Structures are given as C-alpha cells and as structure tokens.
Amino acid sequence: MCLAVPTKIETIEGNRGTGVLAGNRITILLDLVPEVKVDDWVLMHAGFAITVLTPEDAKATLDILSEML
Amino acid sequence: MTRQTNTAIRQQCDRIDQLCRQALELSGSAGPLGIMEVCGTHTMCIARSGLSGLLSDNLKLISGPGCPVCVTDQSYIDRALHLAMECEPRPIIATYGDMVRVPGSGGSLAEARASGARVEVVYSADQAVEIALANGDTEVVFLAVGFETTAPGAALAVLRAHNENVPNFSIMTAQKLILPAMEALLSQEDVRIDGFLCPGHVSVIIGWKAYASVAAKYARPCVVAGFDAPQVLASVEAILAQLASGRTESASVYPSVSAEGNARALELLDEVFVASEASWRGLGAIPESGMELREAFGRFDAAVRFGLPDFPSREIPGCRCGDVICGRLHPTGCGLFGSRCTPRRAVGPCMVSSEGACAAAYKYGPHDRGPRQ
Numbered sequence: 519m520c521l522a523v524p525t526k527i528e529t530i531e532g533n534r535g536t537g538v539l540a541g542n543r544i545t546i547l548l549d550l551v552p553e554v555k556v557d558d559w560v561l562m563h564a565g566f567a568i569t570v571l572t573p574e575d576a577k578a579t580l581d582i583l584s585e586m587l
Numbered sequence: 588m589t590r591q592t593n594t595a596i597r598q599q600c601d602r603i604d605q606l607c608r609q610a611l612e613l614s615g616s617a618g619p620l621g622i623m624e625v626c627g628t629h630t631m632c633i634a635r636s637g638l639s640g641l642l643s644d645n646l647k648l649i650s651g652p653g654c655p656v657c658v659t660d661q662s663y664i665d666r667a668l669h670l671a672m673e674c675e676p677r678p679i680i681a682t683y684g685d686m687v688r689v690p691g692s693g694g695s696l697a698e699a700r701a702s703g704a705r706v707e708v709v710y711s712a713d714q715a716v717e718i719a720l721a722n723g724d725t726e727v728v729f730l731a732v733g734f735e736t737t738a739p740g741a742a743l744a745v746l747r748a749h750n751e752n753v754p755n756f757s758i759m760t761a762q763k764l765i766l767p768a769m770e771a772l773l774s775q776e777d778v779r780i781d782g783f784l785c786p787g788h789v790s791v792i793i794g795w796k797a798y799a800s801v802a803a804k805y806a807r808p809c810v811v812a813g814f815d816a817p818q819v820l821a822s823v824e825a826i827l828a829q830l831a832s833g834r835t836e837s838a839s840v841y842p843s844v845s846a847e848g849n850a851r852a853l854e855l856l857d858e859v860f861v862a863s864e865a866s867w868r869g870l871g872a873i874p875e876s877g878m879e880l881r882e883a884f885g886r887f888d889a890a891v892r893f894g895l896p897d898f899p900s901r902e903i904p905g906c907r908c909g910d911v912i913c914g915r916l917h918p919t920g921c922g923l924f925g926s927r928c929t930p931r932r933a934v935g936p937c938m939v940s941s942e943g944a945c946a947a948a949y950k951y952g953p954h955d956r957g958p959r960q
C-alpha cells in the first residue's frame with residue numbers, strides 16, 4: 519500500500535486522466551495535481567496522482583521498480 | 588544490483604561506519620545507534636538488499652510502524668467483520684486488497700466472504716463510490732485505512748458522495764498520521780531511536796518540512812528517502828552526518844518530495860477530516876494520531892450509520908506483532924516465526940501484509956541477509 523508508480527498522462531477529461539501501466543490502459547484521478555497536463559509524468563498511488571514528476575525522476579523510479587519487481 | 592552499484596554501496600557503507608563512530612564519540616554513549624524506518628516499502632527494501640548485514644555493528648536499522656495494515660488495531664478488523672457478517676441487509680465492504688487476509692478475532696474478511704459476506708477489493712477509494720452508484724439499493728462501506736498517502740483519496744471519495752448525494756456510501760476510518768506515532772515511539776524507554784528514515788510517499792503529501800518539529804523537539808534527525816537501497820543509504824548517511832556534527836534537522840534525499848508537500852491534498856484532508864485519538868496495534872491509543880470525519884460529513888460515518896459497537900483491542904494469542912511494530916522485537920524473536928506463522932499460513936498482520944516486517948524477514952532470510960533459499 520506504500521508503493522507508488524510513475525505513469526504518463528495521455529488524456530485528460532475533467533478530473534480523470536488515462537495512462538498505460540504494465541500494458542494496461544488505466545484511469546488516474548487527477549484531483550490532487552490540478553497543474554497536470556497531457557504528457558506529464560505523475561506518481562500514482564491508490565488510483566490518484568499524488569505529484570507531477572520530472573521525466574528524469576519518472577524514468578529513475580521506473581528503473582528501480584523494474585529491478586525490484 | 589550491478590557490480591558498479593555494489594561497489595558504490597560498499598564505499599557508502601564505509602563512510603557510514605566512519606560517521607557512526609564520530610556520532611557515538613560526540614554523544615559519549617555506547618553503540619549501537621538506532622535508525623528507524625516507518626514505511627513498509629523501506630522495510631522490504633532493507634530486507635531485500637540485505638543492508639543490515641552490510642552496515643557496521645555500531646548501527647541498527649529498526650523497522651517501525653510503517654505498514655498500514657500492520658498498525659491497524661484488532662478492534663477495527665473486528666468491527667469490519669461485524670459489519671460484514673452481522674448487519675442486515677448485508678452491506679458491501681469495499682477495501683484495499685491488503686486488508687482482506689488480516690485476521691480478526693473471528694477470522695478474516697476473506698473468510699467472511701467465503702461465508703457469504705459481500706467483500707469487494709478496490710484499488711482506489713473512488714472506486715468504492717462507483718460501486719455505491721452502481722448498487723443504489725445496497726449500502727457500500729469503504730475501509731479507509733493507511734497514512735497520509737491514502738487519506739486524500741478517502742477525503743475525495745467522501746466529498747464526491749457529498750456533492751453527488753450518494754446516500755448509500757459511507758466509510759469506516761482508521762486513517763493514521765505518522766508524526767504522532769513517531770513521537771509515541773520516542774517515548775519508549777527500551778528502544779533506542781537516534782534518527783528517523785522518513786517515508787517517501789507519505790512525505791510527497793506532507794512535505795519534508797513536516798518532520799522539523801520532531802527533529803527539533805526530540806533532537807532526532809529526520810530524513811526522507813525513496814525506496815531503493817541507494818536512497819535508503821543516502822538517507823542513513825545524511826542522518827549520521829547530522830548526528831556526527833551535532834545537528835538535528837528534517838531533510839530529504841528523495842527528489843519527488845518537496846518541502847511543503849501537496850498543498851491541494853493537505854487542504855482536502857483539513858476540509859474533510861479532523862485529528863482524533865486513534866488506536867494503534869502495539870502503540871495503543873495515541874492522541875490526535877487518527878483522522879475522523881468532520882461534523883459536516885458525519886452522515887458518511889459508517890460507525891454512526893450502522894450503530895457499530897466498540898470492540899476491545901485484543902492481541903492475537905502468541906503473536907508479537909505489537910512488539911515488532913514498535914521496534915522492540917525482531918520478527919525472528921517471535922516464537923511462532925517460521926513455524927506456526929509463515930506467509931502461507933500467517934498468524935498476524937506483520938506476516939499477512941506483503942510489506943510487513945515478519946513477511947520481509949521470512950522472505951529474505953535469516954537476519955535479513957539475502958534471499959532465503
């Protein structure tokens with residue numbers, strides 16, 4: 519429950535965005551990141567984006583995750 | 588880990604060893620120093636990478652109450668079971684997957700489901716509202732557990748139910764705040780904590796400055812880390828560098844965390860919840876360490892809606908989770924560890940949860956040194 523994963527936001531409609539996680543299209547709630555734009559990377563936790571990440575930080579986190587899982 | 592990372596880690600461990608000696612010299616006390624992590628992901632990372640084995644004998648990494656499932660008091664699980672089995676017509680219990688196998692006094696939610704209870708696993712609090720909207724004639728109760736990372740989602744679910752007037756949605760809250768727990772941990776006389784390795788994703792919400800009060804009041808460095816071994820080591824090194832130079836501050840080595848946290852999330856928490864006393868497994872009742880719905884949202888409180896009784900805080904016979912969570916006991920010190928209690932047949936939540944200290948110790952082998960064969 520503590521883990522969060524980086525996801526790239528591909529579409530935004532209202533407070534909902536979509537992205538791809540492990541090959542699946544998922545919905546991401548964007549209420550906590552009002553500044554988010556399409557193509558931004560976010561850190562997703564329990565369905566919600568909790569912060570916007572720089573592409574570099576997102577990539578570094580994804581690399582760590584792929585080593586872990 | 589690559590060979591390059593291994594070499595870097597060894598060099599860092601040497602620096603840490605040096606700082607440990609300096610810090611001990613300055614404090615004039617005998618070792619070992621204790622650094623506690625309060626995040627399930629850190630627990631797993633430290634066990635998986637065997638860091639404890641690489642570090643000097645002058646330093647002990649201690650697992651604290653970081654796994655949200657593990658700290659949830661038995662009385663909460665018993666209440667959820669009561670709700671699932673005794674309330675008629677039976678509500679749908681919507682819960683994060685981690686909670687379904689946690690044993691209460693009369694079994695787990697998974698067992699309740701096998702006996703006919705309606706338990707649905709959700710990945711977000713919002714999904715629980717969706718279930719309520721799709722099942723208008725059935726009550727849906729979301730089990731709102733976790734720290735500041737999950738709480739904004741629970742707050743948003745309540746706000747959505749409020750704004751869209753969803754009459755059949757409510758939450759049973761056991762949301763917890765990490766800072767009061769850290770203070771409670773420091774009041775234990777039998778556990779030495781010289782600094783805190785602070786959780787990455789909780790800190791995305793609350794910001795690394797939030798720990799400044801604990802760092803100053805108790806003179807303990809608090810440093811936020813991401814969740815891989817280099818991050819954990821960087822945080823440990825930063826904590827020791829502070830101790831070695833007589834400083835105690837809050838800081839972060841995790842780039843995703845800002846000083847102030849997520850302003851929108853904090854605003855939402857304040858709008859929907861108010862701090863209240865909460866019961867923690869192992870730590871007992873801690874003032875202002877939980878989150879209760881504000882009066883304006885009282886109609887979404889499942890405890891009120893269903894008139895749920897209070898249950899006593901029981902311990903599972905033989906299970907030492909309470910001591911493990913507070914850093915008083917290493918999992919292998921529990922008489923049931925690895926014999927009666929294994930991940931396949933777990934007795935307590937610290938073995939049930941994939942982020943629990945007992946599960947980590949079991950999976951990654953004796954004394955957390957490398958994978959178990």
Ligand code: SF4
Pocket residue numbers: 905906907908911918921922923924925928929933934935936937938939945
């Ligand atoms: S090993 Fe099992 S019984 Fe013992 S403390 Fe851990 S979870 Fe509880």
